[in-house]
Amino acid sequence: MSRYPEETDVVIVGSGPTGATYARIIAETRPGTSVVMLEAGPTVSAPPGAHVKNIADPDERSQAQRRSAGPDADAETVAHPGEVKAGQLRARPGTFLVGDGAAGDGDDGLPVAAQSCNVGGMAAHWTGACPRPREGERVGFLPDLDALLHEAERLLGVTSQAFEDSPFGDLIVSRLAAELDGGRAPEARVGPMPLAVHRREDGALVWAGSDVVLGDVTRADPGFRLVDESLVTRVLVEDGQAAGVEVTDRTSGTTHIIRAAHVVVAADALRTPQLLWASGIRPTALGRYLNDQTQVVFAVRLRDVVDRAGEQSAQAEPGMGLSSTSGVTWVPYTDDEPFHGQIMQLDASPVPVAEDDPVLPGSVVGLGLFCAKDLSPEDRIDFSDERTDAFGLPAPTIRYRLSEKDHRELRRARERIVRWGRAIGEPLDDSPFTLPLGSSLHYQGTTRMGLEDDGSSVCRPDSELWDVPGVFVAGNGVIPTPTACNPTLTSVALAVRGAREIARRLSGDAERGRSQTWARAPLASLTEGGSHDS
Template identity: 30%
Template sequence: MVTYEVFADRIFPPASLTQMLGMEYDVLIVGSGAGGGAVLWRLCDRWRNNGMRIGMIEAGNLLLPAHAWNLAILSGGRAEKFVANPFATRYIGKTLPEFSGAKQIFALGGRTIQWAAVTPRMPLHVLARYPVPFKEMEKYYNIAEEVMKVTKPFIHNGALTEIFLNLLRANGFPEATHFPMAVDMKPTKYGEVHSNAYFSSIHFLAEAMNIRPFDLAVNARAVQVLAEHGKANGVKVMSPDKTSYVLRAKNVVLSASTFETPRLLLHSGIRGTAIGRYLIDHSAIRGTAIVKRKGFPEDLGPLDILVPETADRPYQLEMYRRGRPSIEEVAIGINGYGLVEPRAENRIILNPYRIDEYGLPVIQVNYSYTQQDLNVLREMTSAMRKAFSAIGAILVSVDGQPEIFLRPPGDDNHEAGSCRIGDDPATSAADRYGQIHGVSGLYVADNSVLPSLGTNPTLTTVALAIRTADYIVSKSQSSR
């Protein structure tokens, strides 16, 4: 299989770990996904010409130079197959019975090179559980939406979307709305061409490169966080040939994922009763139905409808079109994402009896639903049937699955919470700025910091990561 890895040194000139060895970084970022990319971009934007040293390490290599959907050669479902290759994707759920849908992507840009780009804000009743004031969340949501080119609504006047929106709003779903999407829909003006419409963390890296220099090492696996006397001072890293390097840094930002960040912290002996605990993910269901085309306009247009979670409805529904419509009918899909209450019992732990090629214990996941979680699932399933009925759709079975079926935990890529932020070290791994309790200069900026889920997590992760970067900047200024 041909990949873009062979061109990595031409697109993103990487630094070697040997070159980085002699440096002391003001900030070293572990992971290049949504959170890590956001921190890098914001630090470069705030520290334009002041000589601060910024480094980033990524366990994977360059697989794609943009979001997969921006590349015509990966259209028609080929993108998912390409990213799923063993060079980048590991289906770790195969060894995790209680979290069997889990997977990891090791590539520059992380999961954002293939994500669906759906970017709603967390509902206010969910943000009330966050230790960050509403005004600050509003500020950083605005910044995140601007830099990610979030478009609201993404679809303008699409026949199928508008017809179904009206039917849903008239039949029990008044909050139904368009998807907000991280897609650059700004029209071309004065000869300015907008390419790479779908957002990925590659945008963050590219924007950062346009602002100032930073060091980026790929194929660099973090294996240990280094700290002394309650202060982070670097990261131990291994290359593919298993050579070890110690990279020194005044501040370390872990953006390795909900699985890898607590794994690193636990393996490094970082103390914290909540590290790895309070793992959350949406309870996810999927259904498919058929709508007859008779009576609809010839040009159906795309379909993207969001029924958001509310304080009284602890789940959201996402309606979309499945495949190409036939002359007589069109297939409609709905994904349902239900609230799962954070519990300390749902956790990531290390398995000391299984060690990977880098010498780290692999993870084990303890995860289960409470009766309350199951009640949400039942309520969500009933609502999905009601939504299909509202648009005149008939449920069908696809690929041998039930008409509406439960997806395995981790299959939706929404897992979070394993290093949640909060003010109480007994129930949170990091403080409200993402700094690990009791370890100065050690931060987390990925989905693992989210204390509760009410919708797709990426926009909120980016907003909080930008806020963490600003906090690092303010701390560096006050220490001078």
């Protein structure tokens, strides 16, 4: 039996949280709908899409991270504090660098721009931070944004109580609140970070990945199929509308066609525009308005915590290698101070900013400030029609610069993070350091949503392409605003809107007695050397 059907109702390209959102919403509202999810990378965790932090055995966890690193699967990715501070260009475990195309001539570029290639996407490796966007971060033309964010929190299993028992958490919050909360609106005050995480009955933390978004309802749906190691090379268009996809089976090298009236491209903010470009779908704003969050990091040792040593346990969570001592604290974005802050115990942080205190684990914490970008259409990804990348798709070149406003806000962020750090402890360094551009992994804007088809956006408010009906885009690239907060919650919320639109159309088709809205005309020929498994 072929791994691929000849036709389906919906094809989803990518298995990260937003692709999983489309599958989940359709499974809940239209059970039995034929949905095929295609992922270029391997399955590295169980259930498929689960966070690798949940793998108890450290060797198995490391192997899962290596298998997620695409063409650099055998490269060393573990960075040490000194390497981070020296600005060495290293990928985090579970990811691989974009490489030669990370910066155009004369540009700042995103030298550590990175991706992952595995079932679950980056959500198999992320920190799980899910703050709501505020003020200028919000998509102002969506009247239902708050309801969508609430639904995204349900799908991701977001809670602010994951570290409520950590003995140093309240101390950090209270000290920062005394420094920052004066004059802030209640919802902008310092507090625990909302996280996509829950506790097992034995007390262990379990980090959410795409597996949580899919949920049992999707996995049990007879219409849902997830196929890994399946590289989509082209979105097919007939008569100006979505007609399906062309996919290469990476286990056999064969090429297949899957016909579908609805195609969701949820690769990531770099590879989604790449696939559209390769498919000849090239709206003016495609790949433009690229934005990342410049990241400033500082480390401090908490003051006056020795007496609390007896209150905290240095024993790690069972199987998870994580001790709940100082938790994760959130400083929300405001328009006046356009930074998003998170203060994390070191073993919860993906960036090793310092060595922990072996005598009192959790007493050294890392502070991170993310800065919102000054948006420009000139910050973009260019794709080559001559050169290809390691996957055979058009080679990208990132054209990206920090503006004068960006540099000004970065200087402000460096001053603020030192002040915040001194409010809670003793700095371990004389000054903060700015991570190489691209370190946040929060790339956005390249398939941005808009209210009008005026050339400054790629898709409608329901995430369907302006130019190609039936093709939807998903992921952080859809976010049209300059954000400083972690973007996953927002991108999942936007995906909910798109998924509901597809479900509505499928319901309409059923009422009219038909499940397909496309004509069965012959498709364009397959790529040379490919075959159609019938």
